[in-house]
Amino acid sequence: MNISFQIPDDDPVRLVKLLIERMDLSPLYQTYSRIEKNQASPRQLLAIVIYASMNQIFSSRRIESACRRDLNFQYLLEGKPVPDHATIARFRSHHMAACSRTLFADMDAVLAQAGALSLKNLFIDGTKIESVANKYTFVWKKSVTKRQAKVLAKIPGFILKTQELFGIQVLHTHAVHRYHLRRLLGKLKRLQREGHIVFVHGKGHRKTPLQKAIEKAKDFLHKTKEYAVQLHYCGDRNSYAKTDIDATFMHLKEDDHENGQGQA
Incomplete structure (x- = not known):
C-alpha cells in the first residue's frame, strides 16, 4: 500500500x-x-x-x-x-x-x-544534565591533593629508614621526587639480585625486610603516579568522572517540598 x-x-x-x-x-x-x-x-x-x-x-x-x-x-x-x-x-x-x-x-x-546547514559557525552545547552516577566513579581534586600530600610526607622517612637498614644512599634535597624513589628501588633490586633472594607470597611465608622495602617503594611509586595523573585530568576543575574524563560533577540542591523549603 x-x-x-x-x-x-x-x-x-x-x-x-x-x-x-x-x-x-x-x-x-x-x-x-x-x-x-x-x-x-x-x-x-x-x-x-x-x-x-x-x-x-x-x-x-x-x-x-x-x-x-x-x-x-x-x-x-x-x-x-x-x-x-x-x-x-x-x-x-x-x-x-x-x-x-x-x-x-x-x-x-x-x-x-542542500542549504539546510551552515558551516560558518560552530556551537557547543553547554547543557548540564543530572545523572545517576555511582559514587565511586568520580574523582575530587581536593581529596586527591590531600592523599598526595600524605604520601609525599611519608616518603622521606621511608628513604632514610631504608638507607640505614641496607647501607645504601640516595642523594636528594629537602624535596623528594619520583625519580628518587626509582633510584632507591633500583638499588634495592640490585641487592636482591646480588644476594639471590627469592621473594615469597601467600599465607605461611614470612617476607624479608628487603622484600617489604621493595614492595613499599613500588607502592609509593604507583600512588604518586596515580595522584599526578588524576590531578592532571582535573586541571582547573574540581572533579572529573572516571568513566568520562571530560565530565565534571556538580553538587545539586534538592527541593524539600514536605517542609516547604524548595528552591526556585
Missing part, C-alpha cells in the same frame, strides 16, 4: 529519507558480510534510527513498536518487515557505531550542500 500520499510534503521524515538516499553509505554496508533481501536494509535501519532520535525515542523496543504503529516509520521502511528490537540494537552497536564518525560527517556535508 502506498502510504506516502498521507504524509505532508513538509514533514521532517521526508527530509530524513532524502538525506539518507544522498549519503555515501558504503562504510556502513562494508560492516556487513551478508545482507538479507527480505529484511530491512542498512539504509532503512539507519533512517529509522535517526528519525527515532529526532523524536526522542532511544529504546530499541520502543523503536520496534513505533515501526509497527507509526505511519512515518512505515514510510521509511518502504514496505519491508518491521525489524525486531534485537536487530535494531545489533545495528546500532555492531554496524552503525563502527562508522558513525564517517556517516555523520557525510550527513553534515549533504545538509550543507
Whole structure:
C-alpha cells in the first residue's frame, strides 16, 4: 500500500529519507558480510534510527513498536518487515557505531550542500544534565591533593629508614621526587639480585625486610603516579568522572517540598 500520499510534503521524515538516499553509505554496508533481501536494509535501519532520535525515542523496543504503529516509520521502511528490537540494537552497536564518525560527517556535508546547514559557525552545547552516577566513579581534586600530600610526607622517612637498614644512599634535597624513589628501588633490586633472594607470597611465608622495602617503594611509586595523573585530568576543575574524563560533577540542591523549603 502506498502510504506516502498521507504524509505532508513538509514533514521532517521526508527530509530524513532524502538525506539518507544522498549519503555515501558504503562504510556502513562494508560492516556487513551478508545482507538479507527480505529484511530491512542498512539504509532503512539507519533512517529509522535517526528519525527515532529526532523524536526522542532511544529504546530499541520502543523503536520496534513505533515501526509497527507509526505511519512515518512505515514510510521509511518502504514496505519491508518491521525489524525486531534485537536487530535494531545489533545495528546500532555492531554496524552503525563502527562508522558513525564517517556517516555523520557525510550527513553534515549533504545538509550543507542542500542549504539546510551552515558551516560558518560552530556551537557547543553547554547543557548540564543530572545523572545517576555511582559514587565511586568520580574523582575530587581536593581529596586527591590531600592523599598526595600524605604520601609525599611519608616518603622521606621511608628513604632514610631504608638507607640505614641496607647501607645504601640516595642523594636528594629537602624535596623528594619520583625519580628518587626509582633510584632507591633500583638499588634495592640490585641487592636482591646480588644476594639471590627469592621473594615469597601467600599465607605461611614470612617476607624479608628487603622484600617489604621493595614492595613499599613500588607502592609509593604507583600512588604518586596515580595522584599526578588524576590531578592532571582535573586541571582547573574540581572533579572529573572516571568513566568520562571530560565530565565534571556538580553538587545539586534538592527541593524539600514536605517542609516547604524548595528552591526556585
